[in-house]
Every structure is written in C-alpha cells, then in structure tokens.
Amino acid sequence: MSNPTTTPTPPPERDQQMLAIGRQCSHPSCLQVDFLPFKCQHCANSFCADHFKPGLHSCSKYDETKYNRVAPDCPLCNEPVPIPPGEDPNIRMERHLAVDCSVMTGRSHKASSTPKCARPKCGKVLFAQIQCDKCRQKFCPEHRFPNSHNCSSLSSLAAPTSISSAPSRASSRTSAVSASGLAAMKRAAASAKSVVPSPSTKTSTTPAKETTSANSAASGSKHSPFSKTDRRSKQEKESQIRAMRARAQKGLLSEEEKVILASLEAERAHGFGNKDCVVM
Known part of the structure; x- marks a missing residue:
C-alpha cells in the first residue's frame, strides 16, 4: 500500500x-x-x-576612545594619566613615563604639566577640564561656576560700583557736617536769646504797669460765677502758676517771667477778680 x-x-x-x-x-x-x-x-x-x-x-x-574614557594608572608611580579625546593612550602613557613619572625621572613631586583646578586650595587633577567663559581658566566640576571660584570678572564688575559709591559717601559726610554746624549755630543763637542782660528800672516798671492795668481792666469787667469760660480760665491760670513755680525752683525764670508770676499770684490772692458772692 x-x-x-x-x-x-x-x-x-x-x-x-x-x-x-x-x-x-x-x-x-x-x-x-x-x-x-x-x-x-x-x-x-x-x-x-x-x-x-x-x-x-x-x-x-x-568608538571606544570617545565613549569609554578611563584614565589608566601608571604601572610605576600609580598616578592616573589623563588622556585627551582623540589621542592614543599608548602615546600619552609613553610621554608620562618619559616626562612626568616620578619613578622614571626621579622627581618626588607631582608633575607640573598635569592639569589641576585653578581655584586656590583645591588642586584636584582635571580628568575632564571645564573652562570658565569669563576668566578662561580651567576648574573642576565643583568650582566651575564664577561664584564658586571667585572669578576675576565679578571683581571687575564690582569695582565701578565701589568707585561710584565713594562720592556719595563723601557728599553724605559733608551734608552731615553741615547739618551739625547748623544745629550748633541754632543752639548758640537760642542760648544768646535766653541770656538777657539785667533790665533798667524803667524797663522793669513798664511790664508791671502793663500787668496792673490789665488786672484792673480784668477786675473792672463783670464776671459770671456760673460761666464755664471763667472756670476754665481759672484752671489755666492755676496750671500756669504751678508750671512757673516749678521753673522758678530750678532757677530757669527770666526777669519778665518773674514779674508775670508775681502778678498771677497777686491776682490769685484776690480770687482772680471774682468779688461777687452768690448764696444759693
């Protein structure tokens, strides 16, 4: 089948x-x-x-040289050898052995040709160099910004502002001096006005006459015992007498003020011109 x-x-x-x-x-x-x-x-x-x-x-x-960049260590001094992009690692290592290696050259210090961070007190070896656009120096990633490495461009920008602020400070000082001078002149003028020479008998009698005439005119006028204005004027005179007495105890009254105080006390002794007696 x-x-x-x-x-x-x-x-x-x-x-x-x-x-x-x-x-x-x-x-x-x-x-x-x-x-x-x-x-x-x-x-x-x-x-x-x-x-x-x-x-x-x-x-x-x-391309392994572009994407797999590893700084190889020197087999003699154990120092990392930075290799720039596009350069053969063998050539760079030979240059290090001939110039920079401390074992081959007998130098105890690190090679000066190795790029380091330009910021003071940093000294990191730069495997990936970062150049500042302002000062054109090379720094590590930590100090790549202008504020982190005290860039010289920042100090140059701050210098004009400090120079411009100097005239303003000088003008402010002169204005302060002039203001203090004016204040001193005002105080001197005020003290000169307060110290008045002893007046003559004629000048001393004239304020007394004026005050007595004023008191007589005030006494001649009729007063109402229930008037609010009269009571207020009495209180004002009482407060004026107390204030002038306090100044008199400190020796601050002038001759004219002493005359005024005496007239007020005399008027107070007569009841401020209120001779009317009202019986309720």
Missing part, C-alpha cells in the same frame, strides 16, 4: 500577527525574533537581549 503524502499545516493566523509585532535580531548568527528588542544608539539596529551591547554585535559606529 502506498503511504499518503502529508502536506505541512500552515501556521495559524494568530501566530503570523505576533510575528509582525516583534523584531528580528540584526546579529547574523542570531536572527531571533524578539518582542521587546533593543535599539543600538550608535548604529540604530535592533538586537535581542544577548547582542544589544556594542561589543557583543561588533558595532561599526562605536
């Missing part, structure tokens, strides 16, 4: 849709379909989890 031929069964439609979702690994020896592929950032090809690194799929656009 002849065996019937078996035809291969086509894959179901669901599997074909799943194959359209995934991506095939670009490595020639893998070609695995991965549903979560990795994209190389250098060559932009898709790879699986086993070949996505540049070294695993031999990426043609990956």
Whole structure:
C-alpha cells in the first residue's frame, strides 16, 4: 500500500500577527525574533537581549576612545594619566613615563604639566577640564561656576560700583557736617536769646504797669460765677502758676517771667477778680 503524502499545516493566523509585532535580531548568527528588542544608539539596529551591547554585535559606529574614557594608572608611580579625546593612550602613557613619572625621572613631586583646578586650595587633577567663559581658566566640576571660584570678572564688575559709591559717601559726610554746624549755630543763637542782660528800672516798671492795668481792666469787667469760660480760665491760670513755680525752683525764670508770676499770684490772692458772692 502506498503511504499518503502529508502536506505541512500552515501556521495559524494568530501566530503570523505576533510575528509582525516583534523584531528580528540584526546579529547574523542570531536572527531571533524578539518582542521587546533593543535599539543600538550608535548604529540604530535592533538586537535581542544577548547582542544589544556594542561589543557583543561588533558595532561599526562605536568608538571606544570617545565613549569609554578611563584614565589608566601608571604601572610605576600609580598616578592616573589623563588622556585627551582623540589621542592614543599608548602615546600619552609613553610621554608620562618619559616626562612626568616620578619613578622614571626621579622627581618626588607631582608633575607640573598635569592639569589641576585653578581655584586656590583645591588642586584636584582635571580628568575632564571645564573652562570658565569669563576668566578662561580651567576648574573642576565643583568650582566651575564664577561664584564658586571667585572669578576675576565679578571683581571687575564690582569695582565701578565701589568707585561710584565713594562720592556719595563723601557728599553724605559733608551734608552731615553741615547739618551739625547748623544745629550748633541754632543752639548758640537760642542760648544768646535766653541770656538777657539785667533790665533798667524803667524797663522793669513798664511790664508791671502793663500787668496792673490789665488786672484792673480784668477786675473792672463783670464776671459770671456760673460761666464755664471763667472756670476754665481759672484752671489755666492755676496750671500756669504751678508750671512757673516749678521753673522758678530750678532757677530757669527770666526777669519778665518773674514779674508775670508775681502778678498771677497777686491776682490769685484776690480770687482772680471774682468779688461777687452768690448764696444759693
């Protein structure tokens, strides 16, 4: 009996849709379909989890000198040797052994050609040099900002402001001196006015006459015992007498004020001109 031929069964439609979702690994020896592929950032090809690194799929656009920069240590002095971008590490190491290595050259101190942070008291070796745009010096990442390394441009900007503030300070000082001088002159004028020479008998009698005439005129006028203005004037005179007595005890009254105080006390003794008696 002849065996019937078996035809291969086509894959179901669901599997074909799943194959359209995934991506095939670009490595020639893998070609695995991965549903979560990795994209190389250098060559932009898709790879699986086993070949996505540049070294695993031999990426043609990956430059190890640019992306994998490591400062190697000198095998003799154990000092890190900075390598600028684009320079061969072997050439830089040979230069270090010939010029900078303390074991080969016999120098006990560090090589002066090694770039260091320009900020005082820092002295960090610069593997990645950062140049300030203002003062054009090289600093470490910690002191790269102008405020952190006391940039000279900041001091040059602050100098004009200090120079401009000097005239203002001088003018303020002169104004203060002139104000103090004016105050001293005013005090001298006030003291000169307060110290009055002893008046003559004629001048001393005239205020007395004026006060007596004023008192007689006031006594001649009629007063109402129930008037608020009269009571208020009495209180004011009483307070004036008390104030002048306090000043007299301290010796601050002038001759004219003494005459006024005497007239007020005399008027007070006569009852401030209220001779009317009212019986309720």
